Structure formats: C-alpha cells, structure tokens
Amino acid sequence: MRKYLHVFSISLQNVLQRRASLLMDRVGGLAAFLAIYFFWSAVLGSKDAFLGYSRAQMLTYVLAMNLLRAFVFTGRGWELVNEISSGKISSYLLRPISYIGYTLSLDMAQKTVHLVSAVLEVAVLVYLVGAPVYVPQRAETWLLFAAATAASSLIFFLLEFMVSSLAFWTSQSGGPLFCFELFLQFAAGTFFPIDVLPAGLQAALRMTPFPYLVFFPINIFLERVSRGEAAKLLLIQGCWLAAIFLATRLVWARGLKSYAAEGG
C-alpha cells in the first residue's frame, strides 16, 4: 500500500508543478460549467420549480455537476492508450507493482487537485452571482453522497481503463475512447439531468451503469430520493462496480496475453 501512496504523492506534486496545464484544464471545465449554469438559470427564469426540482435544487445540480465532473471524469485514458501503443507500458509491467493500482494512484492525485479547484470555482460563482445552494437536511445524506461519489469515480476509472485497454489489440483505440467519453457524459446526466428525457429513454439509461456516475449521486445529495431508495441505489452501484471491476480485470488479462510490446 505504501508504494501506491508514494505514487499518489509524487503524482500530486507533478500535477501541482504543471500549473499551466492544470489551469488550462480548469478553464475548459469552467467554460462548460458557466454555460450550463446560465442555461439552467435561463430555463428556470422566474419559475420556482422545474421538473420536480426546486430552483435551489436545479442550480445546485449544476454546481454539484462541476464537482463530479472534476472528481469522476478526470482520468488518464489517453495516457494509457499512448503507453500501450508506444510500448512504454513494458517498463511498468516488469516492476513489482499492480499497473491498475499504479494508474489508480496517479488518477486519484489528479482527481484530488481537480476537485479542490472545482470547489473553489463553485464557491466563487456562488459568491459572484448569489446562486442558491441546496444544503441537505439530513446529516446522513453527506455520507451517502460521499460513498456514491467515491463509487462513481471508481466506476469511471474502471470503464475508462477497460476501453483504453483496446489499445492492446488496435493502435486506433483513440477513436473508440473519444466516442465512449462523450457518450458517457451525456448518458451520465453531466450536462442535463436525465429526467428531461422521454420516459422510454430514461428507463433504458437507468438500466446501465452510466446514471450512477453523476445523476444518481447528485439526486442523493439533493434528497430527491428517500433514505431507503438512496441505500438501494448505492447497492446497485456497488453491484455495477463489482461487475465492471471483473470485466476490466478480464479484458486487461486478455490484453496482456496479446501484448507484443511494439516499440517497447
């Protein structure tokens, strides 16, 4: 465990040292955040509620969305594709370290920095525009939300890891990864809550792991689900996490068998 903590620590320093890259990443996220925030603000207009969300709940959805985008959707998929395609991964495979654990440590360092930055962005926006913030009424909601967020972050990490592992079989896995990441953002409710979609499409999405990345965790935070429902959602999320973990391990093991270390 200590070696993974060291990797986390070194990666944290690395991310903080490359401040220009971090700043650029955040500017990108900030533009989308501002656009979506003002969009929903305009949709709400003078309405007190929309689609069963109170004004504070809907705008808090957008604020929480920025936090979850930073903590869940920050990943190293493209670096992984590059490391496999270039053969650079060979040097990691020879080391007494689990590559998935190593990547997760790097990932968590990035996510931590991005989350702190996103919290600051949200605080500044709330201060500047006086955005109404929904604060959970029940103390346990914070715990449930934290658990759901941690699980959603792991689900995204594993999904991205699995799709990036396609690089073992093709040098063109960048395209599928690009497609997957975009689809995921919309299917997860990152820009718009999935409640706005027609019932059939909503039902179809609810049968996938994607809404468990953003939509359900935020709904738990906004207390739009009861304690019992929140616990049930966490249980289903846990099942998805376990299933995706096994699938990722399987794909990774098969990928390693077909890995020919081109360029490495």
Added chain:
Amino acid sequence: MTASLGKHFRVWRRMAWMSLGQQLSYGVGAAGFLLGKLIRLFFFFAYLVAIFKHTNSLAGYSLTDIAVFFLTFNLVDIVAQIFFRGIYSARRAVEDGDLDYYLIQPCSPLMRMAATMVDFLDIVTVLPVLGLLAATWHRLPAVGVWHAAAYVLLILNGLAIAFSIHVLVAGIAVRTQELENTIWIYRDLMFLGRFPIDIYAAPLRWTLVLLVPIGVMTSFPSQALLGTLSLGWACYAIALAAAALGASLWFWRRSIDQYTSVSS
C-alpha cells in the same frame, strides 16, 4: 492573382485528398471519432428539444430560436475545424522543421500549414447540421431576404474571426513553440457559443462580445436571422473581423520575418 488562387486551391485539394487517404486508413479510430462527434451533436440537440417539452421559452426564445443558435454555432465551429484544423499541428511543424520546408515552397506557408489536415470527419458531421438547420429554417416565420443575407454574411464574418484566431495561434507557435494551451483555451471557450449570449450575466456577455468575440462569431448570425440584431452591432461585427484579420496576418508575417529556424 487568379493564377495564384488557382495554384493554392490545387495544393489544398491535393492535401485534402492525402488527408482523406490518411483518415480512411485509420478506419476504426476514424469511425470512433466520427461517432463521438455525432453523439455530441445529437445528444445535445435531443436534450434541448426534450427540455422544451417542459417549458415554452428560454430567455424569451422559442425552441426553434434556440435550435437556430445551437445549429449556427455548430456550423461556424465545424467549418472552422474543417479548414483550419491543420493549424493545430503548427508547433509540431516548427519543432520538426516542416515549417522550414513550407517556407521554401512556392505557396503561402500559412495555407500550407492549415491544409496539412483537412478533417473529413467534420465534413460528414456538418451534413446533419445543415439538414437540421434547413428543417429549423422552415419552422421560422417568413425570413426576409435582408435577414437571410445578413445571416450568411455574419456566418462568413464569424469564420473570418475564427481564421484570425487560428492565425494568431500559429504566429504564437512560430515565436514560442507553444500552442496547445492557447488553442485549447479557444476550443474550450467555444462551449459558451452553444447558447444565445443573452442568457449570460452582463460581464460575461460583454466579454464574449468585446474581448473574446465568441458571441460575435456564433450568436450574431442567429440574432440577425431572427431580426434581433441592430445594424450598429452588425457593423461592429464586420469591423471587428476586418481588424482581427489585419492584426493576425500582420502578427503572422512578423513572426515569419523573425523566424530563425528552430529545428535545423
């Protein structure tokens, strides 16, 4: 002049065919990128339509109006990507010495750099945008000839501003061998152009009109089509594009004059 234009067109066409060949040989990757672009377009559009099932207007705009803004943004953004995508490789062209090679060729090094990559995936992506735009146009109340002419003119104007930004970035790449950050700030900020600039808070709205003219590029054409843009603002947009073109081309020429070959 005509002969020079003809020669440059032939060079561009040749480079475009080479890009097409390159993209076709990257089948799986290209399919993934194309699908991702289409997912982004259709999901975003579908969400907008779905939201209007629950409300009649957004900041005073109807669904048809919002669709015009969104599709016009896509049109300007995608067409700019088709023609200026090669600028993204400006830093690499400088570092690898390709710019030295372009400079001894009997055609504009700027055009040569821009033509390095003609993105045919974007050509495919722009087709559904045009189709949706045509369908949306038919739902608008009768559009006057002057409004339609102003719309087309301001789209071309938006493309001229996009071109200026790309030329500026190419100039920065030649001078500093830095590119990614500058171009990605532009790409990220373009997200704000998906919606009418009227929805944003005043400081942000003015920034998008005066400092980072994304609003002029993407919102002004739609406002002209809907008849909500004053003549004064239309004149401002054209003057801005002329000034941006002049300044960016001057900066590019200065950058090339002072270029001393980085890689050789």
